Amino acid sequence: MSELLHPLTEAILAEAPVNAQRVVFLFFAALPLWLFSTVLFDVVHWSLHWMARSPWRLLRFLGGLHQAHHEFFGADLQTHGDYRFRNMVLHIVPEFGPQVLFSFALMLCSLQLGMATLALQTLIFVRIVLQGGNDAYHRPIDVLTAYPRRWLGTARYHALHHLYPHSYFSAYVLVFDRLLGTACDLEARRFGVVGGQSDFGREVALAIGRSSVHPVVDLDSAPSLDALKRIDVLMLLDTAEGPLSQSRWLDGCRTLSQERKRPLEVWLAVPEHSHEWNGLVSKWALASGVIFRSFELPSGPQPLAPEIAAQRTLSLARRDRSGFLLNGNSARLAARFDQLIGR
Ligand SMILES: [Zn+2]
Ligand SMILES: [Zn+2]
Structure with a gap:
């Protein structure tokens, strides 16, 4: 060599x-x-x-x-x-x-x-x-609209550092943030959780609660699209349909994003035992001013303990791990993502 x-x-x-x-x-x-x-x-x-x-x-x-x-x-x-x-x-x-x-x-x-x-x-x-x-x-x-995910920095990515000064330190190349786990802010953003009653959902909500200065908004007990105005990140943590379907929540986010001055995020995370996909892959998408992330945890002979699954989900989020970029030009991937979220 x-x-x-x-x-x-x-x-x-x-x-x-x-x-x-x-x-x-x-x-x-x-x-x-x-x-x-x-x-x-x-x-x-x-x-x-x-x-x-x-x-x-x-x-x-x-x-x-x-x-x-x-x-x-x-x-x-x-x-x-x-x-x-x-x-x-x-x-x-x-x-x-x-x-x-x-x-x-x-x-x-x-x-x-x-x-x-x-x-x-x-x-x-x-x-x-x-x-x-x-x-x-x-x-x-x-x-400020959703940033396109790349290895090279953009003005929209750096603007997030000025919004959330404890994260997003990388300027021109995003290596540092992705290695150190500062590529996503958990501390200052307000999280809302749907599907927080499962063991996995409870652990995720607890872990977010430990990282964020804001209390996690329980959207299961008050399922209203109006509640989306009080959060920055919507987390869908269960594939089972609640009083409001996942499609309704997502439509609500898309509509609301037109009025927002800061990007809204939707995270889809489900524990491995209810998920058919294999491999450590998280998928990241950007559409209508909303950043979508979906997290898939590795499947093994034993299901992951809910606490570990929750920690891994947040670790993937912090390092901005993603499988592919989804945007308006990528119809095939968009269809696959829609299939995933049951649209
Ligand atoms: Zn600056
Ligand atoms: Zn700074």
Whole structure:
């Protein structure tokens, strides 16, 4: 393997004469390296939020400096010009710092590649400074629609970090969030549960209750579509039809999503013994401004204990695990999803 890679690494790292062809080559080689260097700031970003909640005053102070960024672009997803300068000094410059360090380290392997990566980082940094911090990720958003699931970040994904600052730390590549389990917020969102009377449903509701600061809304005892206005995530946890069918709940969500300014989510999770599909797959869909996720847990010789099944469901949610992306163009998958939810 190393013999196979050797000509490739040599071609990339060799300090060939710089001509127009070499510049184009270096630019394309620097692009993935720049993306990788942004992940370093994702780690710093997470650390700053972690420090802000520390019992130690010094750490709280250091972590609190990042608050300037959240004051500049608030949870209302609007720009607050009074904080522009503080955002520049306390967020944009520190975001650039880890990238520069990465390029300097890279120069030890290849001066040209390190310089090319630094040039790209500097270009992007200068552009953000010239935009006064209002880069593509930080422009006012009145209605935030569901984000398309990709490995690369989007403005809609980053907006979720400003709405729920304890999650969604990844900026340009979502590796950090998906590995660390911060790709979905359980803490600040309001959950409503249908099918919470089963053992599995009870465990899921309990686990959500432990993670969220809001009490879980029991939609079984008051099955009304109006109750959807009080929640951010609808969880359907039983295939058995209640007073309102799953189709009615989903239609209610689709209708309500037209009025909402923040995306609504629907999670379909059922324990393995009532599910015919095998494999550790969660399916994720996006339609009519609603994010759908469905979770399927692995089947084995023994059914999973409800408590374990509940923990795994939330773990899949936190890591944004999905089997496929469903959108308006994907009629075949849409039909399959509709079949799953019994439409
Ligand atoms: Zn931001
Ligand atoms: Zn932040």
